Amino acid sequence: xxxxxxxxxxxxxxxxxxxxxxxxxxxxxxxxxxxxxxxxxxxxxxxxxxxxxxxxxxxxxxxxxxxxxxxxxxxxxxxxxxxxxxxxxxxxxxxxxxxxxxxxxx
Amino acid sequence: xxxxxxxxxxxxxxxxxxxxxxxxxxxxxxxxxxxxxxxxxxxxxxxxxxxxxxxxxxxxxxxxxxxxxxxxxxxxxxxxxxxxxxxxxxxxxxxxxxxxxxxxxxxxxxxxxxxxxxxxxxxxxxxxxxxxxxxxxxxxxxxxxxxxxxxxxxxxxxxxxxxxxxxxxxxxxxxxxxxxxxxxxxxxxxxxxxxxxxxxxxxxxxxxxxxxxxxxxxxxxxxxxxxxxxxxxxxxxxxxxxxxxxxxxxxxxxxxxxxxxxxxxxxxxxxxxxxxxxxxxxxxxxxxxxxxxxxxxxxxxxxxxxxxxxxxxxxxxxxxxxxxxxxxxxxxxxxxxxxxxxxxxxxxxxxxxxxxxxxxxxxxxxxxxxxxxxxxxxxxxxxxxxxxxxxxxxxxxxxxxxxxxxxxxxxxxxxxxxxxxxxxxxxxxxxxxxxxxxxxxxxxxxxxxxxxxxxxxxxxxxxxxxxxxxxxxxxxxxxxxxxxxxxxxxxxx
Numbered sequence: 001x002x003x004x005x006x007x008x009x010x011x012x013x014x015x016x017x018x019x020x021x022x023x024x025x026x027x028x029x030x031x032x033x034x035x036x037x038x039x040x041x042x043x044x045x046x047x048x049x050x051x052x053x054x055x056x057x058x059x060x061x062x063x064x065x066x067x068x069x070x071x072x073x074x075x076x077x078x079x080x081x082x083x084x085x086x087x088x089x090x091x092x093x094x095x096x097x098x099x100x101x102x103x104x105x106x
Numbered sequence: 107x108x109x110x111x112x113x114x115x116x117x118x119x120x121x122x123x124x125x126x127x128x129x130x131x132x133x134x135x136x137x138x139x140x141x142x143x144x145x146x147x148x149x150x151x152x153x154x155x156x157x158x159x160x161x162x163x164x165x166x167x168x169x170x171x172x173x174x175x176x177x178x179x180x181x182x183x184x185x186x187x188x189x190x191x192x193x194x195x196x197x198x199x200x201x202x203x204x205x206x207x208x209x210x211x212x213x214x215x216x217x218x219x220x221x222x223x224x225x226x227x228x229x230x231x232x233x234x235x236x237x238x239x240x241x242x243x244x245x246x247x248x249x250x251x252x253x254x255x256x257x258x259x260x261x262x263x264x265x266x267x268x269x270x271x272x273x274x275x276x277x278x279x280x281x282x283x284x285x286x287x288x289x290x291x292x293x294x295x296x297x298x299x300x301x302x303x304x305x306x307x308x309x310x311x312x313x314x315x316x317x318x319x320x321x322x323x324x325x326x327x328x329x330x331x332x333x334x335x336x337x338x339x340x341x342x343x344x345x346x347x348x349x350x351x352x353x354x355x356x357x358x359x360x361x362x363x364x365x366x367x368x369x370x371x372x373x374x375x376x377x378x379x380x381x382x383x384x385x386x387x388x389x390x391x392x393x394x395x396x397x398x399x400x401x402x403x404x405x406x407x408x409x410x411x412x413x414x415x416x417x418x419x420x421x422x423x424x425x426x427x428x429x430x431x432x433x434x435x436x437x438x439x440x441x442x443x444x445x446x447x448x449x450x451x452x453x454x455x456x457x458x459x460x461x462x463x464x465x466x467x468x469x470x471x472x473x474x475x476x477x478x479x480x481x482x483x484x485x486x487x488x489x490x491x492x493x494x495x496x497x498x499x500x501x502x503x504x505x506x507x508x509x510x511x512x513x514x515x516x517x518x519x520x521x522x523x524x525x526x527x528x529x530x531x532x533x534x535x536x537x538x539x540x541x542x543x544x545x546x547x548x549x550x551x552x553x554x555x556x557x558x559x560x561x562x563x564x565x566x567x568x569x570x571x572x573x574x575x576x577x578x579x580x581x582x583x584x585x586x587x588x589x590x591x592x593x594x595x596x597x598x599x
Binding site: 014018019022023024025026027028029030031038041042044045046048049051052053055057060061062063064065066067068069070071072074083085086087089090091092099101102103104106 | 203204206207303304305318344347348349350410412413416417419420427431434436437438439441443446447448449450451452453455456457459464465467468469471472475482484485486487488489490491492494525526527542543568569
């Protein structure tokens with residue numbers, strides 16, 4: 001199989017502004033000097049992905065998960081519990097039986 | 107040397123009282139002491155717990171009630187949650203995370219008597235093909251090019267698992283495979299590894315990368331060793347909604363099955379123009395071995411093969427961007443403060459994740475974002491369906507496919523790194539089977555002219571692991587791959 005790599009560097013589809021927007025959507029702090037690198041890297045990858053446009057997907061159903069394993073539903077019953085200390089064991093801080101965290105409701 | 111044995115040999119030796127489980131575990135802990143400072147295969151070594159588990163194993167062996175893996179020292183990829191033992195995913199964001207529960211796969215291994223030596227290194231969140239993306243440093247491949255001391259990568263993402271087994275710092279290891287992360291490092295380190303059918307092993311308690319692709323599997327010194335480990339790891343688990351309720355067959359017995367009349371497909375699309383002549387020669391050798399074993403060789407076509415990688419690099423990052431949204435620095439893990447809540451999230455994730463993880467989160471968010479979803483993600487899901495159908499069509503005609511595992515032997519740190527796409531090409535032969543969810547077994551088959559291991563891959567029908575073990579055993583016998591790496595427990599360092 002041939003994999004085209006040669007023209008991937010030319011005109012990246014991503015500019016710094018798009019990276020900045022995606023970084024915000026991703027809740028990722030990206031430094032100003034990293035924006036151009038990400039734009040070039042990810043732009044290159046996105047260009048390379050454009051090869052999928054040559055595949056005829058008319059009337060093809062999307063594959064969601066795999067065809068092999070089917071999602072199951074279980075009874076809506078309690079299966080676990082009485083493990084307060086386990087649940088709290090990684091808490092950065094706790095007050096009595098509660099997590100103590102920065103204010104997360106604005 | 108106790109560390110030089112396979113699991114099959116050690117299990118016999120333990121039952122014949124030639125040595126104790128405690129001696130076996132201590133021999134491996136000594137090997138870790140000696141080699142880990144250089145190879146960096148282990149992130150965490152649990153020596154005291156391992157010795158205690160080994161003592162328990164000796165009691166069980168004495169009582170006669172000892173399951174298959176009793177007293178066998180294994181390494182666990184640091185992506186499996188282990189109760190009370192730090193589990194990092196090789197990421198700063200989880201550097202102090204201690205799970206209060208045990209993953210299903212590791213619970214199964216413990217139930218069957220295994221001893222855990224510690225947690226082994228990987229690419230951060232299993233994202234990589236060279237084990238260069240770890241917050242705890244790169245892993246060195248114990249193999250060396252002839253007459254050189256160049257640092258070669260062990261492959262990834264299960265690079266610590268592969269290096270630990272190859273250097274005899276563990277008798278076997280767990281790995282996970284999303285696009286080739288068991289098979290490609292197995293090939294680079296001259297060991298055996300199998301990615302089972304999606305749904306065969308429970309994903310419960312394994313830190314998620316791309317949930318529709320992630321699958322756990324064993325890595326070991328022989329096909330039979332992998333069969334014994336998978337026997338224990340596999341099985342239905344109600345706690346994983348995609349676990350398949352299907353009986354686990356006797357994989358070890360399958361290793362001795364006859365191959366008479368079996369049809370082996372050779373997919374023409376894997377004969378890439380840039381394929382190294384050495385890999386091509388090993389592949390032809392494999393074809394001859396299977397012919398000699400009584401198989402019929404059939405040329406087949408999987409026309410959408412070339413789109414596997416691009417499809418993978420849309421679907422996997424998309425799922426990753428969603429899975430990794432949970433790391434926000436609030437209830438556990440690293441936290442970096444900020445002036446607002448949004449800033450706290452962004453700072454935590456900006457500092458906690460490494461470059462490749464950030465790149466994939468950004469890529470995944472981009473392909474899922476409004477206006478791009480249909481063009482990238484939905485299209486990729488449709489191409490994935492075509493790749494799946496390619497496999498189902500050929501499995502009407504043949505039982506197994508034979509391909510190379512990776513396009514090259516292990517590369518040096520620094521090579522292939524300038525360009526992310528170049529790095530992604532390492533997975534070119536392993537990714538299509540991941541997209542289709544079918545099982546794949548990597549077996550070492552020969553050495554390159556530079557003295558590095560080269561592997562062959564067998565792909566099977568969904569839940570066709572037994573056939574893979576049968577064909578793999580025959581190939582292993584014919585290859586008689588007894589070469590050992592330069593850096594080895596008991597060897598020179």
